[in-house]
Amino acid sequence: MSVIKIVIPVLDTPIDNYKKAVLAQGAEPVVKHDAENINTDEYDALLLPGGGDIDPVRYHEKNTACGPINDDLDCLQLAWLDAFVKAKKPILGICRGHQLINVYFGGTLIQDVPHSERHKRIEGTTIDERHDAVVSCEKSWLCQIFGEKFRINSAHHQAVDTQADCMETDLYSTGDAGDHLIEAAHHETLPIWTLQWHPERCRPTADRPDVVDGYEVFEFFMKMIRKYK
Numbered sequence: 707m708s709v710i711k712i713v714i715p716v717l718d719t720p721i722d723n724y725k726k727a728v729l730a731q732g733a734e735p736v737v738k739h740d741a742e743n744i745n746t747d748e749y750d751a752l753l754l755p756g757g758g759d760i761d762p763v764r765y766h767e768k769n770t771a772c773g774p775i776n777d778d779l780d781c782l783q784l785a786w787l788d789a790f791v792k793a794k795k796p797i798l799g800i801c802r803g804h805q806l807i808n809v810y811f812g813g814t815l816i817q818d819v820p821h822s823e824r825h826k827r828i829e830g831t832t833i834d835e836r837h838d839a840v841v842s843c844e845k846s847w848l849c850q851i852f853g854e855k856f857r858i859n860s861a862h863h864q865a866v867d868t869q870a871d872c873m874e875t876d877l878y879s880t881g882d883a884g885d886h887l888i889e890a891a892h893h894e895t896l897p898i899w900t901l902q903w904h905p906e907r908c909r910p911t912a913d914r915p916d917v918v919d920g921y922e923v924f925e926f927f928m929k930m931i932r933k934y935k
Contacts, residue, residue, distance in 0.1 A: 709734050710931055711749045715741070715786040717779050719757045723906040724800075727921060728753070731928045741785035746793040751931045754783055754803025756904060759864060762817060765809045771818035772864075784810060796897040796931045798923075801862055804891070804900035811870030811893075819865050821885060834859035834904065836917055839877050839889045846876040847899065848890055851926060855880070856918045858889065858903040865902060866891070873900070897934050899927065 710733040714721055717739060728735040736749060759772040761780055769775070783803075787810055790797050799807040805815055839858050841849040860879075866888040869875065876899075877890035889902045905920025 710751070710928065710935070711736050712751045712753050712931075713738055713749045713786060713790075714753045714755060715739075715783050716755060716757070717776065717782065719755060719779075721755055723904075724753060724755050727906040727924050730921060731924050733928060733931075738786065739782075741782050744786060744789045746789050746795055749795075750935055751796040751798070751927070752786055752790040754787065754797065754799040754806055755906075756801030756803065756861070758802070759817075760802065760806055760809055760815065762815070765814040767814065767817070769817070780806075791896065791898075794896060794934075796927065796934050797899070798927050799898070799900035800906065801902060801904060804902050805864060805866060807898060807900050808866045808870050808873060808891070811872050813866060813870035813873065814868040816865045816867045816887075818863055819885070819887065834861045834907070836860060836914065838880050839903075840880045841877055842875045846890075847892065847926060848876050851922050852918050857916045859908040859917055859920075860903055862902060872896075877901075897930055899930075 712728050712733050713736050714724055715738045725735040758774055758776055761775045761777060762769050762772060783806055836857055836859050838855060840855045869888060872894050873891045874894050875888050875891050879885060879887045879889050891900045905923035908917050908920035910917055910919060
């Protein structure tokens with residue numbers, strides 16, 4: 707059986723955690739820094755990682771609260787996303803990827819979440835915040851993995867606002883966060899799954915035993931890749 711190849715399109719974003727999570731599943735992460743001559747036949751799936759804010763012009767708004775914008779990164783990732791959508795191949799979007807997929811399909815974003823300190827990394831550290839989340843329905847793919855309510859990590863200041871019509875919500879923030887943001891979604895007909903949180907670095911430790919093991923998300927993604935391969 708050939709090794710599953712998962713494309714990760716980035717410019718200069720550190721992605722060691724993503725590569726490690728992919729390698730742990732026995733797959734090969736293929737990092738792409740350009741969108742020239744995209745051939746989806748050479749790859750099995752796409753992973754859109756976290757990163758900086760998306761230019762609000764892409765969802766028809768003015769920039770009111772974004773951090774630094776990188777149009778080259780937007781163009782790169784949208785090109786790969788478009789190619790994999792048209793090829794109907796599996797896609798996993800994480801944080802920025804979750805937001806980009808929503809924008810691609812016509813949704814909008816909250817440029818700065820009220821009380822964003824509940825979702826950002828802990829001030830002055832590289833440690834993610836954490837809070838509870840609740841699944842939208844028992845049929846959610848996340849419910850099958852983690853149950854109806856579980857604890858996740860969090861490191862973002864933007865979020866999905868208007869959800870694209872073709873995307874269905876799987877998970878909402880709750881508990882400590884208390885603001886009911888969309889934390890996960892899936893496409894109603896295509897093999898596309900998105901997460902606002904970071905499964906690639908959400909792992910129980912002695913200091914944080916209460917979060918779920920995000921690697922189970924990658925196990926699920928691998929099962930779906932094999933299904934559609």
